Amino acid sequence: MKYTRAQSHRHGAGCDHAGHDHGEHDHAGHERDHDNAGHAEHEDHAGHAHSSHAGHSHGHGGHGHHHHHAPVPGQGRVFALAVALNVAIVVIQGVYGVLANSTALLADAGHNLSDVLGLLLAWGAIWLTTRRPSARYTFGLGSSSILASLANAGLLLFACGVIIAEAIGRLFHPAPVAGLDVFIVATLGMIGNGFAAWLFMRGQKEDLNVRGAFLHMAADALISAAVAISGLVILFTNWTWLDPVMSIMVVAVIVYGTWGLARDSMCLALDAVPPGVDLQRIRDYLGSQPGVIDVHDLHVWALSTTGNALSVHVVMPDGHPGDEYVDGIVKTLRERFAMHHATLQVDLGTTDHRCVLDHPAPKR
Template sequence: MHDPSHGHAGHSHSHAPKDFGRAFAIGVGLNLGFVAIEAVFGILANSTALLADAGHNLSDVIGLLIAWGATILAKRPPSERFTYGLRGTSILAALGNALLLIFACGAIAWEAVWRLIEPQEVASVTVMVVAGVGILINSITAWLFMRGRKSDLNIRGAYLHMVADAAVSLGVVVAGGAILLTGWLWLDPLTSLVIVAVILWGTFGLLRDSIRLSLAAVPAHLELTEVKNCLEGLQGVARVHHVHVWAMSTTEVALTAHLVMPGGHPGNAFLEAAAHELRERFGIDHPTLQIELGEGLPDSEAVTAASRHRSQRGPLQSSALP
């Protein structure tokens, strides 16, 4: 015997994406201007390190635009076609950013290898000055996204890009100084390859997490066993099965589960309390709990439980909590 009642409780949006529109606008503006400066002086200084950093910063501008667009789309209300809205675009944006970074790394590495084979003169002082400006700009932009880096994979992608860029610009300054002191021209393309390694290292986690979320995996900060134990510990729950946990976006988590409760439907207060527990302990914003009377019970017990439930609540029906 099954009770097909579904409790949709606790649909709070306390974990919804915060408004980073201003941070994105400032970040895009600063980095776009810096890309132009780096590209011009990279050509004038004949520096692949500067050109590589300019190319990477351009990919970051595109990445910021993608992430910005995703935060806007994530706020769109649900529709008959997209019943969860467009929250999932934030996951796609994080994945797109990771792939964009990998593509940029391939282009940078290709050019750097050729420069290693045929080293060319570099205007070291120009390289150092321009890269120094880059440290300042990237640090400011990273600071703008700092508060959202732990709660939103999409914002984390933007933050990591900026932190990596600041570190890369520092490396370019060091390389320019080393070339100025030693005259070793091969340090310029070598620095480009180090830049690629740094970017790829920082991108791996972003790529892994975004792929997992896009495949509806349990978010990394959750342990499914702990969630199951929590549900099984609720009063009146004999068994839990068909538990599914996935990310609706880079900030919101959903859950569906079947709770076997031989005593009958526990009422809306139970569903509200369960939703609160899941939200507070695990950050699960959208729980859907299906109550079942219990499989394997003797027919007489199942009929008694169902009759008791009907007498208390009327005919079995779906109940939804806001």
């Protein structure tokens, strides 16, 4: 395989990646080569060598760049308070759901349990961005957030099945429901979730995880309000059938969100192209760069629920265009296409060494 200096850049999703590199695809086995020392050295045919620099700092001719997305100050305390509020809501709604004989309250408690898991996941993802990679985990522990998403989805779907079974039984065998208790407890849940949403308002523009938490809390406040209204209606009309119907509606909301979470988490775990990433647009952008006559071995996968990685070969018969040129491409891949870790290899195109995993480019 002939190529000039294969330029390797590492761009972290919010962390300083000392000792972290993504190697090129080996064309005999096409495996990702993660150098434990964090230096991927690429030699060209002129006898030059170019190494990636530890510390995620590239000093090229006096210019360097760091890519560190720091969490909003105080977000750890906000997540801790929101988790504590939702745990309290889960306990209160769970206990009074049993005492008031309300499946709607139990369903809302299940929904707020999903809040706790979701908040812990988002909080953990933000915390993991501050963890430095190691010789064993050269990409850090960001992928653990994908596993957590799968576990979260599985647990929620199981809980939804239990609540649905109970609600259907209540429809065929109505039971008295303490409407006043339902109203009071659900109102407390609405207030708690509304306050939690207010806490996340400040940081929602700076961090997608925080924005997701804000939207989740706001939606849950509305759901709790609906359950509270159903309790009030039951109190004055004694329509006990409304309670299981409301619980089924709450479960439907949970399943709708959870099914997407399960699907996306499974895809990410299988190294599928992350949602929202347009592979053809990336290919077109790279192919339009001066000196590039072909693009192949383009692979994109998720490092975590918030960070993406890319590796690609660009064929440039005139040879390596220089570090500044490649730096500009990597910066655009990060800012325009959300590729937090981009690895580019420059090929002369004198041989055909396409990866067997590389699919033909879609027809335009």
